Amino acid sequence: MNHLLKKTLLIALGLGLSLSAQAHRAWILPASTVLSGEEPWVTFDAAISNTLFHADHAAFRIEQIQAIGPDGEAVALHNAAMGKHRSTFDVNLQQPGTYKIYTASNGLTARWETDSGERRFWPPRGQVPTAEGFAAEVPKKAKNLQVSQSSRRVETFVTAGSPTDGVLTPTNNGFEMVALTHPNDLFANETAEFQFLIDGKPAVGAEVTVIPGAMRYRNSQDDITANTDKEGKVKVTWPQAGTYWLNASYRDDKGKKPATTRTGSYTATFEVLPE
Numbered sequence: 001m002n003h004l005l006k007k008t009l010l011i012a013l014g015l016g017l018s019l020s021a022q023a024h025r026a027w028i029l030p031a032s033t034v035l036s037g038e039e040p041w042v043t044f045d046a047a048i049s050n051t052l053f054h055a056d057h058a059a060f061r062i063e064q065i066q067a068i069g070p071d072g073e074a075v076a077l078h079n080a081a082m083g084k085h086r087s088t089f090d091v092n093l094q095q096p097g098t099y100k101i102y103t104a105s106n107g108l109t110a111r112w113e114t115d116s117g118e119r120r121f122w123p124p125r126g127q128v129p130t131a132e133g134f135a136a137e138v139p140k141k142a143k144n145l146q147v148s149q150s151s152r153r154v155e156t157f158v159t160a161g162s163p164t165d166g167v168l169t170p171t172n173n174g175f176e177m178v179a180l181t182h183p184n185d186l187f188a189n190e191t192a193e194f195q196f197l198i199d200g201k202p203a204v205g206a207e208v209t210v211i212p213g214a215m216r217y218r219n220s221q222d223d224i225t226a227n228t229d230k231e232g233k234v235k236v237t238w239p240q241a242g243t244y245w246l247n248a249s250y251r252d253d254k255g256k257k258p259a260t261t262r263t264g265s266y267t268a269t270f271e272v273l274p275e
Helices: 003-015 131-137
Strands: 025-030 041-049 066-068 078-082 087-092 097-113 119-122 143-160 175-179 191-198 207-212 224-227 233-237 242-252 261-272
Touching: 025 097, 025 143, 025 242, 025 261, 097 131, 119 131, 143 175, 175 242, 175 261, 191 242, 191 261, 207 233, 224 233
Parallel strands: 143 261
Antiparallel strands: 025 041, 041 087, 066 097, 078 087, 097 119, 097 143, 175 191, 191 233, 207 224, 207 242, 242 261
């Protein structure tokens, strides 16, 4: 057997997944998370990939990404480019403090079946859900119609100088994370604490998965899994320095009409420094 193919198959088996079943994971990753000097620049990669953090599937859509500075004001993305598998852009950190680079959507999603049994989904991949689109494209009566109030966020954080907390304040809209430990103050063998909220209230029982980067160079995911407690909180102890991908998911039956459920997906990337 070809050596490269054999290695690829072994990696897939080590993950407990077939090659076709590997998950597509969205991420925004800065080249560095803590910077010094006056008005430093930082470059970001953004992709949807099977392997963290190796761009091997699709580029993240640049127009969906935003940045806010320590004062809460929008910050421009410079030199943005979208390739086949990866998007890149730069951010100039003109103010000292912590910046949030993110994408967020919150709206209705739906699935149903046609009379012939064909499954339909809304919104289509890559389309942001809107009330107008839902009203125009989702039938009011359909076979096995399921409507959900859906929230999705992908975030990362960078700091110029000393960390600040302004961008960590929750919006209380949808599913989001409150970093009780600052996301740019993480160290190997130390424990960080995060809280997850759904519309401003604790997201109890949310499923949290943390995976180290550099998956390309090992035969297992080395994932850490946990569930949030009654206050929506979870603790993560970082086993070593490096980059990490965190994903949290949530579901309940408290959706507002016409939805019957609420679902949330939150993703963040972190850099953990040596102790």
